[in-house]
Amino acid sequence: MSRLSVSLPGLNMKNPILPASGCFGFGKEYAKWYDLSLLGGITIKAATLDGRFGNRTPRVAETESGMLNAIGLQNPGVVNIIENELPALKPYNIPILANIAGSTEEEYIEVTRQISASPLVSAVELNISCPNVKKGGIQFGTHYKSAAELTRKVKNASEKPVYVKLSPNVSNITEMAQAVEDAGADGLSMINTLVGMKLDWRTGNPILANKTGGLSGPAIKPVAIRMIYEVSQKVSVPIIGMGGVSTAEDVLEMMSAGASAVAVGTANFVNPFVCPEIIEKLPELLDEIGVGNISEMTGRSFKQWKTPLSSR
């Protein structure tokens, strides 16, 4: 075990870094830029039962220190993903977290059943927080009873551990987290994007064809840090943290808030090499603060009074 390795249900990662769902396709585009086996894992783009075309364009709009997207869960469908996309990732021998979505409970369950049966999938990420589709997605993720019920059903259908990806667009994320934990979630992914909007001031029209979109990027990192900090103290399952992470420093901040692993999203668009660059820099930062293993960073913000690092 190296000092960067972390272990979460279904995900034995040689480092805590994985690309976030939707920001990395199914990996093949980035495989042209670097060796994906450097990654701790990979989260693939959301799978639905049938292929989906997604929303009309424009689908992205830049905002201050962030961006809005409204892709609309475009994907070739779960069968196609299992047959054509997953095998291409096999040579890299890294854990694959498969994000799954649907319009109905039945669709979520069927997609989970199929994709979790693939030997190449290490764990499932239940997407109940996509803000950009009319049916499903965030509908399940903003009412904690329906979130818990869906989690229970998906968990029953899954052959692999289930991570529930939480929406920040709720009044009390801790209640939501506790509800899905009680329903059997093996872990949490948080946070998904914040619903936002951008207008062209000249015409008054929204920039995005979908009108609203999900805000990501450094602008949302403080929100993610706060939510992970609050939730991680109230649940016992591990958290994959995400939301605006762009640097190795951000990774350690997010782990300090309570994350056990960290996903990098929008930053991949800014710099295709961001994930390997972060991984390379982590040991240096750990040395600087005198931490041996990166897993010790998890929850350091609220645990530090119990075992102060200065007493080592």
Next chain:
Amino acid sequence: MMKHLLKVTSNTEIARNIFEMKLTGPGVGSMTASGQFLHVSVGNHTSKLLRRPLSICDVDFEREEVTLLYRAQGDGTKQLSEKQTGEVVDVLGPLGNGFDIDEVDVKRSALLIGGGIGVPPLYYLGKQLKNVGVEVTFILGYQSFEDSFYVDKFKEIGETIVTTVDGSLGIKGFVTDAMERSLVEAPVIYSVGPAVMLKAVEEKAGILDGFLSLEERMGCGIGACFACVCPTETRKSGYVKICSDGPVFKMGEVVL
């Protein structure tokens, strides 16, 4: 790798809000295909995160220098326009698939039609076509005289017809208003501009062969984020990604 740090050798306003930026450095040597683009980082990656896809306008291989033309319209491109000589610009590329110039029989002529900030890649393309012996005609559409650029440079390559919406330069109207006469010799058509213009060009071109280069807001620029898709009836998937399958497509291949 395809990420380069290039040094600004000049960055000047050549028409209203239109800037010509020249960049030099290793990596320019790979920019051989016209119609490809560079994904250009405008700031320091904090406030303005996303890169801007800018078409290659010209390449000087001896000086290892690439020319990009862009419109400083929003905050990001305005920041880019403030880059001083000697500053470094982070670019990915060349990205995308460029124009296929092998499709043109040298005996045939080519008609290159560009609108607004879609005009720049036609300069590099026009030079390449001329170099292989193709007779090139340009139709360049601008809003007005003040927005026009590179007209004299295009004239050095071939016949250049200019249209302006307000009639302050050349023919009053749109590029399609000037196409008729040039279609007689059944040229191969190459067109770059906004989708509405490309659609009109495609309709006017009828059965002629041609290539269209599409513009769209992009995220990653390498085909991973699915931001810049366009519907198609010619592929099983039902869509193409403009950044990585294009930006150049055969006429009729995509649904505009």
